[in-house]
Amino acid sequence: MADPVVANVFKSGAILWYAPVGETIPDKDTIGAGDPWGGNWQRLGFTKAPVTFAYEREVADINVEEYLAPIDKYRIAEKAQAETTLAELTADYLSLGVGGTPTEAAAGAGTVGYEELEVGGEFRLTKYAVGFEGIRYDANDNDLPLRLFMYRAVITLNGELEFSKRSDDFPGLPIVIELLADTDNNGKLFKFQRVTAPAT
Numbered sequence: 610m611a612d613p614v615v616a617n618v619f620k621s622g623a624i625l626w627y628a629p630v631g632e633t634i635p636d637k638d639t640i641g642a643g644d645p646w647g648g649n650w651q652r653l654g655f656t657k658a659p660v661t662f663a664y665e666r667e668v669a670d671i672n673v674e675e676y677l678a679p680i681d682k683y684r685i686a687e688k689a690q691a692e693t694t695l696a697e698l699t700a701d702y703l704s705l706g707v708g709g710t711p712t713e714a715a716a717g718a719g720t721v722g723y724e725e726l727e728v729g730g731e732f733r734l735t736k737y738a739v740g741f742e743g744i745r746y747d748a749n750d751n752d753l754p755l756r757l758f759m760y761r762a763v764i765t766l767n768g769e770l771e772f773s774k775r776s777d778d779f780p781g782l783p784i785v786i787e788l789l790a791d792t793d794n795n796g797k798l799f800k801f802q803r804v805t806a807p808a809t
Contacts, residue, residue, distance in 0.1 A: 614748075619755060621743030623660040625653035625693065627705070627764075628738045631793070634758045635740075637804055642744040642754040650740070654702060657781040658694035660741050662757060664798075665689070689788040689798050691741070691759065692767060694781035700724040706766035706784050708735070734763045739786050745803075753804040760791035760799065 624643075628650045635646040645652075667686035670679035695702050700711035701724075709728040716722035739759040744752050768783035790796040 616745065616747045619743065619745050621745060621755070623656075623741040623743045625656065625660060626650045626740045626742070627653055630736045630738050630761050632738045634738075634800070635756070637754070637756075637802060638808060640754075642742070642752040642804075646740070653695065653739075654699075655696035656693045657696035657779075658692075658783075660691060660693045662691045662741075663689065687798065689759075691739070691786040691788075692784065694768075694783045696779075696781055698770075698780055698782060700726040702782055703766075704728075705735075705737075705764045706782060734765075736761050736763060736789065738762070739764070747806065751807045753807070754802075755804070756802045758800045758802070759786065759788050760794060760797060761789040762786045763789065 626646050628646075628648065632649050635644075635648075635650070640646060665688050666684050668682050669685045671681040671683065672679050700713070704711050704726055707726075707728045708731045709726045711724055711726045713724035714720070714722060739762050740756060742754050742756045745755055746752055763786075765785050765787065766783065767785035770780050770782065771778070772780055788798045790798060
C-alpha cells in the first residue's frame with residue numbers, strides 16, 4: 610500500500626471480447642488500450658448495461674478444542690461471474706446464450722438476406738474464453754488498459770427479451786458469463802491485469 614494516487618481511481622466503461630478456450634491473451638506490451646485483441650478474439654458488440662463482475666468464496670473454519678475462535682480458515686469453494694446486457698439482437702449473439710448454430714445467407718435475385726437460429730436439444734454447453742477491457746489515464750494523460758481475462762466460461766441468457774411498442778426501451782440480450790476452473794492452468798478462474806505505465 611502507498612499514498613493515495615488520483616490516477617488509480619478507475620472510471621470507465623468496458624468492452625467485452627470472446628474467443629475459443631485456450632486463445633492467447635493479448636500481449637500487454639504490444640496491444641494498447643482500445644486496440645483490437647487480435648488472434649481469434651471477437652468483440653462482443655455494444656452493451657446496453659454496465660458490465661459487472663463478482664467473485665464469491667466459501668470458507669471453512671479450522672477449530673480446535675483449546676480455543677474458542679478458529680485458528681485458521683481455508684477456502685473450500687469459489688465461483689465468479691460477469692453480467693451485462695448486449696444491445697444488438699442478432700442470431701450470433703443470441704446463440705452465445707442459448708446454443709445452436711446460426712446460419713445466414715446474403716440477398717440475391719428474388720431472395721432476401723437472412724440469418725436463422727434453431728435452438729433446443731443440445732446437452733453440452735459451449736465454453737469460451739472471455740475478457741473485458743476498460744481504459745484509465747495516468748497523471749500524464751496516457752491511456753492505459755485495465756483487463757480481466759476469464760480462461761473458461763459458459764455464457765447463458767439471463768432474463769427475458771421484451772418486445773413492446775409502448776416501452777421507451779429496446780430489447781437487449783441479458784447474459785451471464787459463469788466462470789469455470791481452467792484445468793490446464795491449475796484451476797485458475799481469471800486474471801486481472803492493469804498496465805501502470807507506458808513502455809519507455
